Amino acid sequence: xxxxxxxxxxxxxxxxxxxxxxxxxxxxxxxxxxxxxxxxxxxxxxxxxxxxxxxxxxxxxxxxxxxxxxxxxxxxxxxxxxxxxxxxxxxxxxxxxxxxxxxxxxxxxxxxxxxxxxxxxxxxxxxxxxxxxxxxxxx
Numbered sequence: 001x002x003x004x005x006x007x008x009x010x011x012x013x014x015x016x017x018x019x020x021x022x023x024x025x026x027x028x029x030x031x032x033x034x035x036x037x038x039x040x041x042x043x044x045x046x047x048x049x050x051x052x053x054x055x056x057x058x059x060x061x062x063x064x065x066x067x068x069x070x071x072x073x074x075x076x077x078x079x080x081x082x083x084x085x086x087x088x089x090x091x092x093x094x095x096x097x098x099x100x101x102x103x104x105x106x107x108x109x110x111x112x113x114x115x116x117x118x119x120x121x122x123x124x125x126x127x128x129x130x131x132x133x134x135x136x137x138x139x
Contacts, residue, residue, distance in 0.1 A: 001088075022130045023071040028085045029137040030067050033105060035089040036060060037067040040082045045119040049082065051092075062087070080122035081108040083135045102139035112138070 027037050040054040046058045047053025058069040062085060085104035094102040099116075107113070107122040125131065 009091040018138045024132045026134045027067045035062050040070050042080045048119040078123045078130050104139040106135040108133050108139045
């Protein structure tokens with residue numbers, strides 16, 4: 001019986017994915033305490049920029065200066081983060097003319113797009129040991 005338990009325990013450990021990496025994101029330049037700061041984590045180009053397609057989403061209380069959030073238990077790989085200050089708390093990044101952000105926003109790598117943001121420009125590696133990213137908001 002103890003051999004069976006040992007085998008079952010070993011198989012359980014082998015079947016469990018080795019997600020251990022954490023990604024800490026510091027969002028700098030938050031200009032108000034209203035609303036929340038949203039962080040959206042993406043792992044591929046398809047669906048990039050669409051919140052419902054993000055791997056994870058964090059909604060953090062806004063605070064003037066720096067807001068920090070952590071995505072936990074990630075597999076190693078390439079990821080990109082979009083951050084925005086949802087100042088009015090409506091749950092979305094408000095746009096002018098349907099394409100220009102009215103609220104503060106930023107991308108990992110502090111990449112500034114000329115046109116719609118692209119995953120490959122914002123993507124960076126998260127290793128098994130984890131990673132950190134600093135995103136500066138533009139208003």
